[in-house]
Amino acid sequence: MKTENQQHRLDKIAAGMVCSILCCIAAWQVEVHRLLLIKKKGIDPSKPSNPNDPNQIIPMSTFWLLPQFNLLGLMDALAVEGLQEFVDNHVTKSMKSYGKLFSDCVLGFGNIFSMRCILLIRTWFKDVINNSHLDRYFLALAMLGLVFFCIYVFCVLPKYAHMEAPSEDLELEDVLEDGVRDLTESKDVLEDGVRDLTEAENVLEDGVRDLTETEDLLEDGVRDLTESLPSRRNSSSFQWRKVLTVISVARHLYPPLKKGQQHSRLKSE
Structure with a gap:
């Protein structure tokens, strides 16, 4: 049962990574479709859009953003929660309160990596969104997510799939060993005291x-x-x-x- 629960947590993280890749692909396709509509309508991409000008209004509904945000919510619910459960399952009870902090730390490293990627490809971002290349950015994120997913499947899963979590019995065993060690030390101190008392009596x-x-x-x-x-x-x-x-x-x-x-x-x- 413990091994099955462990595999379930790892599968949740994998499913969250898949949702992240699909989210980036959906955003990429929506941006490609939006740029095609701009070309078809003949809107100048170098000029900022004017909502009062009907010739610059793109015939596209905001519901096109619904799939990518749904996938983003699934990714947050699966990967982040699965990561937190994975951390809580591999530490003792006294360290479980730090599981949320560890998962936030992992996400923070991901955000730092994303910002570095933006600095490398900053030429894709212009002052006007119609003149930018957000489609390339979302495609690059999808490719990076695919690479990390392959690393997770071939490197992380074989290592942690059959690793049992530390049970409460092991934690109690550690506490018991510490107690026995302290009792042995106290016994040695008592024996030394009795020996000194015997010598003083002699x-x-x-x-x-x-x-x-x-x-x-x-x-x-x-x-x-x-x-x-x-x-x-x-x-x-x-x-x-x-x-x-x-x-x-x-x-x-x-x-x-x-x-x-x-x-x-x-x-x-």
């Missing part, structure tokens, strides 16, 4: 263990200091006794040393 346990060992060492040091206090008191008293002995010896030796220094000074003098 570091805290090591710090508590080191603090306990330091506390035990401190208790052992206090115990050893308490046990060694009596011996330290005895050793300090022994040291004081040695200091007092040295002082007493120095006091007894100081006068003779002083006299010896004075005697040596007198000799030197």
Whole structure:
């Protein structure tokens, strides 16, 4: 069913291009018929037409324009709408609002190309419509439309005829893949956080263990200091006794040393 709908949209575009070619052909034939009537009636094509002069009135009804404008309306209804449906069918739901803009962009490029063609054949357009060659212009447009139609049939149709449109299941699958990817990334971040928390807990346990060992060492040091206090008191008293002995010896030796220094000074003098 999707392939049939796709082929239906492509057929609508092809039918619109055919209507465009027929529109240009109809306009070409109407202009040829109008120029023949001008020649038959002997109207001077270099002079502007005067509606008040009965000799310059062309015996031709405005209903001659009806076929080409009907074909132009069919072209707009088929090709433009088919192009918009084709774009809407090949994009996701969030991009469907741009289908009309894309079809208008394609038509804008066509208008630019048409204006360039007019500049190339500007010698066909004169100040007076009876002296212009609008028949050649419409024929050139019909030939260009035929060339583009052949390109569309032999290049575009074989490529897109059997291409399935992206379904909503594919769009939901893409959303689901994005969600799974985000969930996996969140899981990795959570695992990294748990790993960091475990490492911090191990570091805290090591710090508590080191603090306990330091506390035990401190208790052992206090115990050893308490046990060694009596011996330290005895050793300090022994040291004081040695200091007092040295002082007493120095006091007894100081006068003779002083006299010896004075005697040596007198000799030197």
